[in-house]
Amino acid sequence: MRTELRAKVQTTRWAAFAELAWMERRPEIGILCQRAAKEAGVVSPSLIQQVVPGLPSAGALNIIAQLKMLGLCDGHGALTPLGREAAKDHEVPIPEQGTYELWIGEHPVFGCRLVHVDRIEAKGDDRRGYDPVRIPPVPDRSIATPSALDPKEKVVFRDFPRANGNPVGIRRNDSSNLEVRWELDSETETSRWSLVGILDIPGKGPRQAIPVQIDLEVNLELLTDHWGHETLRQEGQWDPKMRRLRIRAEQASEAEKRSFRKAFGPREIDVPGVATFKGATLSDVAIAPANQQESQAWATAMLHSALAKEQQYRTRQQVRSLFAQQIDGTPLEEFETVLKPHEELISEFDSQPELFWELAAPVDLSPFLAASDDLQALRIGGKSTPPITQFSSRTPGGETVSVSLGSRLTMRELVGRLFAQARPRKLLLCDRHVRGERSLILLQVFVQEVSEVNPTCQFHIWTDSPSVDDIAAINKYIGQPPKSYQEVFGKNRPHDRYLLAVDHQGAKHAWQMTNSLLHPSWARAAISVPDGNTPLRWNDMLAVKLPITSISPDIARWFGEGK
């Protein structure tokens, strides 16, 4: 959850005699503070004597007294916040007294602090016509505040020297208009405020303030829960365990459904103990469906959106994969979500004929008869894993191997099925996507498993637009670089993947595959590099063994190469 809170800052301008300290770089003091910060944050005579060898104890005590005078430590030598800052950046407050124009801002987020200071020359005439009044706000003395106009210039307020007990100054007219901007992000656990707006400078006119991000420590978890329970009470039910707001699917826009993030606002947001901010927006609020019904509606809407976004013909397998990808790793996984049976799904697009045909035609006009299971509902979120099933094929002499979505098949099992009765002597993988770490790892596994069947098998790979790194990796795994689709096919590139092999008896085999055997995933958290026995998580893939004359001559040409 993320929000940006804004509120007007009360700003007053005074002309007053004051004691201030300008931060200056003093490495010799900074080194002392640095050593002290390492030694439990205390400046002791012995520590000073270590830094300045030969210095007598009296001298060391004098230095400590000086550090105390500067506000870097207290009377016991303990470093103040200023002292700890000096230990980091070696900037030290150097006090001075004089007359100043002081801009003092007040807000509960940061209390009372100097916003900007200008040195002025005191003249007797300045007091003519003005009555000195008591300065009600006394800025925080413990911090060095950067100027709103020049953040490099930092000042520490030390005191208003007083004659009769009260600090007095001359109140100036001021038209400055400053806001405090407070950004809170529960995910990055950041809480920072800054000042923005206009500062009125006499003789120079209005000047834009330069925001400086200043951390403000708050309990973001409590604050997030507070807002989830209270501020967003009307929007849904806050799940404190998952820190998500459970809502109805219809409440989320298309983009919100996809990102599982939603913005709420503007509204009044309360920061307990600080202030109430009006017109603030809560964004990046994690959202999730309220129940299974909403989860189903959510998933369906996402699928419709994805289908409409990229209009193309999609096979049932592609729709199943798309549906699964949308749910995988999202809050929708909590509930069992169902992809409707094919006929029921396409009927939802009766009024959108283009989408209707994009789903219907690839099933009706598929060269291979889809398994009836594929056309039935797909349930995601269940615990069961679909088994490998055999498919019938309308291709004469067709032999098929089918892998269902979500099945846990090992590469060894797949290779065993593809080459059940043959030991490949020479093999071509024609796959447009052999790139990226996962594909290349699985290629290595595949090569290893085939080599288990025949250690002397020669491998060839044809792929689309391989990068230099891909070529190097493939060359490493199979002993020769891949050929590019551009070189082999020109513009007539195949859509499906092909696995061609010549076995030990010289017989030729050709598999047409609807998906890549290099695309399954595995539990990477548990296994960084899989092997042939690693269960892989597959998408739908149908491999059909074809007569050589049924594959494209451009691909079949491989059989004639290197004879």
Added chain:
Amino acid sequence: MTTETLPIGPIGPISREKEIDRADSIVSTAWVKSGTPFIAETQATGPTDFGRSGAENVGNAKTESGPVLVMLSEEPPPALCEWLLKQGMTGSRIYLLATTSWGSNQLAKELCNSRTARVLVRRAPDLPCSAIHGVSGGDTIWPGPTMSTGGSWCLRLDSAQSDALRQLFLRLFWYHAEDEAWTSGKRQFGFHAAKERPFDVPLLPETSSVRLLEPFELDSRNLAGDIQYVPGVGLPSTSTRQLFMPPSGSLHSELGAFASNGTSVSWTSLELPRAAWGAKGAILVPATTQWIMPIRLNPGQHQALENLVPTQPEWSFRQEVGIVALEGLEVWLPNEQTPRRPLGEQTLCLPDIRCSSIRECMSSEPTSWSPPDPLAMSVLYRWKNTPPVIPNGFQNDPLVGEWERADSQWQACIKALEVKLREGESVLGNMQRSLSKWLGGNLLGFGQSKEQLAKGLEECRQVKPSVMSRKELIEVTDKLKVLASRLQTFAGDLSKSKREGEERQQREQWEADRARDRQLLEENKTNLEEAHRNEVGLAEKLAELDKTPVDDRDTDWKPRRQKTNDELAKARSIHKKLKSEVDSLQTKLNEQFVFKPMEGASKSGAAPKGNKFVPQSPSEPAVAIPAFPLEELPSVGQLLIHQKQRYLAIAKWEELDAGEREATRLKSKLVAKE
């Protein structure tokens, strides 16, 4: 052909003709139509047979539970279209693969407008046939076009053929469709680019009973059979017992080779695509320019196909046939576009012959004769002989110009003589007016001579030398010379008489002037003496005065002397003047008479007009008689020249003989006037 007598009238082309009899001719190869067209009546009733489909057969087909696949060729059978529309109303899913031009016909509109139809249409070019798949009545292929009698041949498929058809449909649907559309309740299909296929479709193996090939993939050995039906272009690559091939004007030599090897070449249109059948089986091959779709028939279909073959073919291919035997039959000869029947007599018009001479027009024949129609019983050749004509760009021969100049000079000569005659007339008139007093009756003879000369000149002026013969020309030239001579004489006589008259006139005037001058001389002499005396007296008087002594001189002396002196000067002047006049008159009277002819002097006495630097001819020039060309002009025709070649152009046949003679004389070529 015989030489005919010369025609009369203007010279022009002569029409000629010649007739040849061809009854014993033969044609080497020909398609001969001897039978009647075939009408198919076989109905496809069995589940896997082959026959003719009407709307009722397809209409009975019902869909199975799955979707229906329909393929529509460029000319789908109407029965299938009707069935498709009806099936669309049931709401079942229909996948329609149509040709790229499909989408705007009535079927498309009705399907698209239907609220219940659910059709996905993809269009691909050049589909090889029409077909349906997924109906309970049996999947069907319509391998050929719609028949001329309505209906179409259809092939009910067995399960293997049906599976292959589905695979073939999938290949075309997913790989070769260019665009796609679907029913959406709108008025028409909105086609847009076909989306990518979601999978690969395997190719049909070679053993498949239905295949889809590109033309170059077809192995002609697969088309071998005892009987071959080849409705399109191309010939079987292997020998066969019977070859059905549509008659045409092409491939006769190749068909002749088949026939010589014992193949019966004939044709009856079964309105089927290419087919071959025999002991080894039967195959139908629907084809387009892009696809060939061999369909191997099962035994039932094979038998049905064999039953179609008629006993009497409509056309037969024959060799070495006499044309008499073809009389009344339709015949298609080699290299001809259409069949036709033998002709009776053929008239052939040959190109005109341009003869080298006019006389050849009567006898010239073509050097080559156009081949007659092979089916003509006789042939009549017709042509025209055209006479030679002068090439364009000709001009009159220079001889013509010479004669034209001679004619002009002749007329100029006549005119000059007439001018002289008129001058004589003028002189004669003047003489009659001014000199008749001194010439009297001498002028009477001149009038008669003038009339004779004028008449003679008028006669010569009517003559045109260029059209005269040489003899006539000499005569008239001599006549003119005589006239010129006489005119010269006339002018001389007239000039002489005029001079005589003028002399007489001047002498008379001279004598009168002399008498008057003599009288004046006497008077002047008297006055001269008196003036002399006066002068002497005054001189003396002046001397007297001068002698007077100065002292004696009175006051009047000086004025008196001055006066006397002045008078003396005056008297001397008068004396001198008179003396001069007397001398002049005396001189004049001493002069002899001199005749001064009037002619040649202007009235004003100024110099004669003309260029004073050109000396006048001493005597009046004589009139020149013109010379004539040595060659005469032709008596007929027009003498012309073109590129140094002389042509004599005549216009009428009657001028031909004379023209030939004149052409020879003038060394010219005789041509016809155009």
